Amino acid sequence: MRAMAFPDGIADFRSDTVTRPTPTMRRAMADAEVGDDVYREDPTVTALQETAAGAVGMEAALFTPSGTMANQIAIHLHTRPGDGVVCVPTAHVRKYELGAAGALSGVTFLVVDSDDATMTADALDAALDPNGPYYDIRPGLLTWENTHNASGGTILPAEVMAKGSAFASEHEIPVHLDGARIWNASVAAATPVTEWSNHATSMMFCFSKGLGAPIGSMLCGPAAFIEEARRVRKRLGGGMRQVGVLAAAASAAFGDRDRLTEDHDLARRLGEGIASRYPDAVDLGTVQTNMVRVGGDGLPHGAPAFHADLDAAGVKVGFAARDALRFVTHRDVDGNDVDRVLAVLDSA
Template sequence: MIDLRSDTVTKPSQLMRDVSAKAIVGDDVYGEDPTVNELEDYAAKLVGKEAALFVTSGTQGNQAAILTHCHSGQEAIIDEDAHVVVYEGAAISAFAGVQPKTLAHHRGQIPLEAIEEAIREDDVHYPETGMIWLENTHNRSGGSVLPISYLKEVYQLANKHNTPVHIDGARLFNAAIASRVEASEIAQYTDSIQFCLSKGLGAPVGSILAGNKTFIDKARKKRKMLGGGLRQAGILAAPGLLALKSNIQRLADDHDHAKKLAKAINTYTDLSVKHHVDTNIIIADTHESQSSAPEWVKALEKRGIAIIQYKPQALRFTTHLDVSSEDIEIVIEQLKQCSKRKS
């Protein structure tokens, strides 16, 4: 099966398994796991922050950030399709007691004037604005990348209103590779940032939350509250460290594969990829197709290809390190065979 459902399906390499087995460990809750400490130091330097925190998942990292930046009864400005709103089980409200102020966006970019208008005045009737939230790359926009210029403008606006900015950078390094910049150039325009080790980077588990030392010291306690004290966590941290050292530059291959596959979908099928493919996610629209989204999923599954229905009339194809150039050619051939060629 060629699995294009998500980049979360990657399997750890044999080398990752080896470094995990040999990792020097200690009790991380006491700050005594040398492998976790090395991962956190390396990750912080990679994104240009003072400190970092190893967390079990992107959701845990995001929730620790919210709990650290905000207090109950505040409001967070977020785009209406953000992962934290759609896919994190209302944790922002359940755990932190924070109300999301969701705004319309274009490919993850909320207009600056809309952000400024949403920042609350000091009024007894209103919640306080606790933070501004961005997502880069933007999942539900097909892995779109937020321009550096936009990040800078949002950060300047936030500073003007003394409001922290957090970036959910689950696929941060995809954004960096696509923008041809270091991840630190993106992270400089945020007060905190979360990125995953377990997606395109190929580690089996874990994410990183980074910010200044004061922020991370507070976030470490929030992680504990969320059940994230993992004791001898070096066994998990070692593959993540290897992923950061070895698998960032190769993300460009995933982007190339996605662009090639998107072109083939538009050329050979009655599906339509309407968005520009920036990174490794393709959203294929089924509105003009003779087959429904569930029918496409079943048809491709029979041909050894796994994808997901992403929206009622859309499919998602996601490339990653376990999908080779040869696999992409197979997928294209199978698409040809189960599709009517466009006239």
């Protein structure tokens, strides 16, 4: 069920993080059984952690306030200062976490160039030299991102991940999966999450993105790793007390994850609607989940003008680049909102 229309009839396509908790989530929050989770006494978060670990086929899980914190705890635990974290140039952990990996863990990045945000085993072999001279940067961690945000929500092919991760494990490099939107990938590709998580040492996913919960992410991995993660989370100020009120909303959102298919259908409809008017503005091949990237080159007046027209019509959207917009569908936008976007294009 849709939570509540945005104020003043605004249609907000900036991100899937803008959703408001549904009445079901709010009721679950009000009814949640809680306790002090720093003492491990919150039954609601404990149950959610067990459910999440089971769902991704890992031993244990830890609820964190954000995806960034979960990713950074993983980087901190897998690496030593001076190590390189292997990723594509536009990885969230590299570009959008405020330099946290350097600031908190003293690591640098080993970047593998890639046109489509995937890393083949050959590309990894060429870019890294795990057996190189001792004064090379030591690859301490390989990270994947699925779906890949900066590429427009594209799905990482499981076989690419399997081969790249096999290369990493041959060289005893641990693997972390940033699966902020892994459930979008799973639902869109009709593929169990374990097809990806089986090739990772640890992973995180977010409840606060497409799933629609107000707050929260889950770091998953081996039991001993998650035990250490609990200590690092506390050190970072992320030890939470009666956190069951948040876990209850996350749990309701998680149970409803099959609805992501509605967001994907809506993104497709939006992408096709724009492409039918301006074929060069959208690469439909990249519209795989809940994002649509619209390139200004393919529009008659460019992305900033389209952005201004949308804004005047009460439609919010973000810039993916200086001349490209990113639309994200989620549980608080619908077919009427898509029609509003297309009407703006028609009246330009």
